[in-house]
Amino acid sequence: MAGKRTIEDIARLAGVSKATVSRVLNHKPDVDPATRERILSIIEEQGFVPSITASGLAGGRNRLIGMLIPSLTWPLIPDLIRGIADAVEPTPYELVLYSIKDEDLERDRSEVISRLLATQLTAGLLAVFPARASQQLTRLYQQGFPVVIIDDQLKQTTPWVGTDNAAGAYTAVRHLINLGHRRIAHIGGPHEYLASHDRYNGYRQALLEVEVTPDPDLVLEGDFMPPTGRTCAKKLFELPPEKRPTAIFAATDQMAYGVLSAAEEHGISIPQDIALVGFDDDAPSAHVRPPLTTIRQPIYEMGKCGMELLLSLLSTSQEQTFGIRQPLTARTGEATQPHQPTRIELPTSLVIRESCGANFHIAVTTSSGEDIRS
Numbered sequence: 001m002a003g004k005r006t007i008e009d010i011a012r013l014a015g016v017s018k019a020t021v022s023r024v025l026n027h028k029p030d031v032d033p034a035t036r037e038r039i040l041s042i043i044e045e046q047g048f049v050p051s052i053t054a055s056g057l058a059g060g061r062n063r064l065i066g067m068l069i070p071s072l073t074w075p076l077i078p079d080l081i082r083g084i085a086d087a088v089e090p091t092p093y094e095l096v097l098y099s100i101k102d103e104d105l106e107r108d109r110s111e112v113i114s115r116l117l118a119t120q121l122t123a124g125l126l127a128v129f130p131a132r133a134s135q136q137l138t139r140l141y142q143q144g145f146p147v148v149i150i151d152d153q154l155k156q157t158t159p160w161v162g163t164d165n166a167a168g169a170y171t172a173v174r175h176l177i178n179l180g181h182r183r184i185a186h187i188g189g190p191h192e193y194l195a196s197h198d199r200y201n202g203y204r205q206a207l208l209e210v211e212v213t214p215d216p217d218l219v220l221e222g223d224f225m226p227p228t229g230r231t232c233a234k235k236l237f238e239l240p241p242e243k244r245p246t247a248i249f250a251a252t253d254q255m256a257y258g259v260l261s262a263a264e265e266h267g268i269s270i271p272q273d274i275a276l277v278g279f280d281d282d283a284p285s286a287h288v289r290p291p292l293t294t295i296r297q298p299i300y301e302m303g304k305c306g307m308e309l310l311l312s313l314l315s316t317s318q319e320q321t322f323g324i325r326q327p328l329t330a331r332t333g334e335a336t337q338p339h340q341p342t343r344i345e346l347p348t349s350l351v352i353r354e355s356c357g358a359n360f361h362i363a364v365t366t367s368s369g370e371d372i373r374s
């Protein structure tokens with residue numbers, strides 16, 4: 001059985017230099033078409049599979065892009081990955097997927113990020129909801145490594161793509177206010193996430209506009225997932241009748257599902273007894289009972305836009321050595337000042353279903369924060 005073919009073998013069989021084969025593998029235009037076809041034909045005949053990293057490095061560029069996600073089980077991840085993959089598909093780049101767990105971050109956040117990039121084989125990094133890893137990613141970006149963060153930074157210090165969470169939350173609560181509610185509870189997300197702060201701020205703004213001060217007893221913290229939505233809802237349902245909310249705004253659909261479960265256990269009817277609105281428009285939200293009114297995030301678009309932004313950073317890079325670039329700075333005499341990182345904020349929309357008590361189902365664009373007619 002013949003051994004594994006190398007790039008040197010392909011060059012010898014084609015009667016060309018190793019550099020010419022490398023240029024073909026890296027899609028360089030400066031190769032005679034007939035020579036290119038001959039090399040490609042030999043590659044196919046010999047079953048040669050080039051190393052992505054080796055061919056990339058030989059061509060002076062890495063062809064791997066790292067993607068950092070919190071967990072493959074997060075409901076939003078599949079749509080995000082679809083958008084990311086569609087942006088990468090027409091390029092010569094390949095994705096390397098890293099999943100980072102909370103326990104990893106608890107141990108040593110900087111060690112985790114260092115481990116991901118230890119081989120220096122990735123050209124850049126797209127980080128999805130990195131939460132407590134944001135500081136380390138910021139340090140990488142400031143050192144010149146291309147980093148784009150999707151939807152998470154308490155203070156923006158890297159290129160960023162996200163949703164207008166505050167406007168979406170404001171619209172959700174304003175819709176409940178328009179339906180007559182004033183005692184509106186909020187089940188928020190973990191404090192370390194920017195989305196949690198923004199969604200609370202949108203909730204608070206909508207209440208203050210109608211001269212309602214948010215009641216601390218009606219503001220609870222979950223972790224974005226159903227069990228904490230259920231636990232928080234139980235606390236709300238066990239309040240005295242005069243303190244109990246008439247509506248709940250959950251910071252994610254997943255937590256809203258927990259509210260539905262707790263309501264069933266307590267014999268509470270939604271929306272007859274308590275109205276409910278979520279955030280995200282996860283796929284099951286149209287099919288739970290009652291169907292969930294929610295704020296739709298453009299998840300696919302966030303993934304696609306985030307990867308396109310990272311690809312633009314890579315394409316404009318003039319200095320790159322094994323994946324590490326010089327800092328992106330504007331050179332003015334002796335001083336160097338970093339460019340202001342790009343910020344892209346995508347609009348949300350309100351999807352009205354039965355759980356809020358409205359009598360019809362429509363989708364209303366909310367990017368400009370206009371009043372909702374119900």
